[in-house]
Structure formats: C-alpha cells, structure tokens
Amino acid sequence: MMLRLRVSFPDRPGALGQVARVLGTLGADILQVTVLEREAGRAVDDFTVSWSGPFDADDIRDRLSAVPGIRVEAVWPTREIPGASSDYDLLKHVASDPARAFATLVDAIPDLVSAEWAVAVSTESGELVHRSWQAPRSLDEEGGLSGVKAADLTCLRPSALTAGRHRFMSLPVPGASLHLVLARTEGPSFHRAELDRAVRVVEIVSIIGR
Incomplete structure (x- = not known):
C-alpha cells in the first residue's frame, strides 16, 4: 500500500x-x-x-x-500516484468534453489532494449537483455528515475547515454558481499548499466549463 x-x-x-x-x-x-x-x-x-x-x-x-x-x-x-500528472490529465479530460467540465472535476480532484470525496453544491438551491462515487448523497446526511450543514462548508473564500472527524476543503467555483467541497477523514487538515493547488485547477476548469 x-x-x-x-x-x-x-x-x-x-x-x-x-x-x-x-x-x-x-x-x-x-x-x-x-x-x-x-x-x-x-x-x-x-x-x-x-x-x-x-x-x-x-x-x-x-x-x-x-x-x-x-x-x-x-x-x-493515499491513492495519489507519485510522479503522475493528475492535474494535467484532469484538465485534458475537461478540455475534451467541456459540457461535462464540472462533473469531471468532481470525479477527479480528490486524487489530486488525497481527499476521499468531493461534491459540487449549487449556490442557488444548496443542492448537490455533482458528487464523486464515495461522497454522501447529502451534506446533511445522517451517518455521513451528521451535524454538518451545507451552509457551514460553503465559505465565500477558499478555506480549509475541520468539523468532527472530517477535514474539509471549501472552494467557490468562479462564474459557475457552484461550490466545491472536498473531504477526508484520515490524515491532517488540508495544507494551504494543497488548497492553492486545487484553487488553480478549479479556476482553469471554470474557464473551460464556461
């Protein structure tokens, strides 16, 4: 392993x-x-x-x-593959099918920062628009994120947060009415270097997706 x-x-x-x-x-x-x-x-x-x-x-x-x-x-x-250009691979897939840009982002970005899952939340309705395969069906789901509310995770600026056993990364998606939330239960809080890397990828994906 x-x-x-x-x-x-x-x-x-x-x-x-x-x-x-x-x-x-x-x-x-x-x-x-x-x-x-x-x-x-x-x-x-x-x-x-x-x-x-x-x-x-x-x-x-x-x-x-x-x-x-x-x-x-x-x-x-960790599932991260050393030496792999995961961010470039993600951007290549996004560029090849811009209509699925944000779904591709949600599926692939957890492996870039050793997160366990990611979701995209609509800033208009508060509903989950996209979710990676390990993500809960709702941010308020009992047993998954019990006691954690979507409003607590959708900060106006990129942030690293801790709630209970979860460590979160919160990323507004520029110009898309979406908010990206990543989580892990093992390991430390997300470091600002991990946050910066994810922000750069999200900014590029948001340009392609528009």
Whole structure:
C-alpha cells in the first residue's frame, strides 16, 4: 500500500536525510517528497512511501519523533500516484468534453489532494449537483455528515475547515454558481499548499466549463 506522512523538521542540511534514513529502517520505500512550506527555520514535507504489509501509524510516529527536532503530523493511506500528472490529465479530460467540465472535476480532484470525496453544491438551491462515487448523497446526511450543514462548508473564500472527524476543503467555483467541497477523514487538515493547488485547477476548469 501507499502511505503519506506529513513531517515537520528543522530546515537545515542533513535533516531531510535523517527522515529518509529512519523511513528506510522501517522498510518504507520513498516514492515522492512534496515540499509544503519552509518557514521560521522549519520545513514541512509530505512523503509518499510504498509500505508492505500492515502499518501502525503510532509506531511510525514514535520512531520518527525519536529523532530530535522531527515531528510527525500525520500518517494516512493515499491513492495519489507519485510522479503522475493528475492535474494535467484532469484538465485534458475537461478540455475534451467541456459540457461535462464540472462533473469531471468532481470525479477527479480528490486524487489530486488525497481527499476521499468531493461534491459540487449549487449556490442557488444548496443542492448537490455533482458528487464523486464515495461522497454522501447529502451534506446533511445522517451517518455521513451528521451535524454538518451545507451552509457551514460553503465559505465565500477558499478555506480549509475541520468539523468532527472530517477535514474539509471549501472552494467557490468562479462564474459557475457552484461550490466545491472536498473531504477526508484520515490524515491532517488540508495544507494551504494543497488548497492553492486545487484553487488553480478549479479556476482553469471554470474557464473551460464556461
């Protein structure tokens, strides 16, 4: 299986190598490293690794955190394919059939940011217009998003939100009377780098879709 690890460590020479060595001793094969931020002397990177057999998130966190200065923010399974140009593939499919631009966006964008599902909500009626295959049929659905209201997730600006066990990304779709909501229950809150990537894709899709 593939895992993502969000790791914070001192932004100094050799620190990245320390993380890589510990992952190697755990049997992880590093497939991709994504830089999320470099601020105030610290770095935050996402590591995509190949992991054979079952995994224990707490054990991985403890082993890495034993190295001074290293903090593991999250460990979670991912479907994202390292090295794949998923955003370009999405845009190619949108451009080939602009009439289905927003349905294609909803189906494909979860894999760009390790989300579990996505929905497009009409800003006029509040109803779900498109939903990916794992998404609930309603944002207020009992047992799916119990206690979470659509109005809480459709912010006027791109935002990362947390409600109960869900982590949400909220994205207005320019000029389309739609609002895109992505969610995951495993892993950390969406990082602003993930938010920025999704915003750029949504902006291009909205131009093609119009």
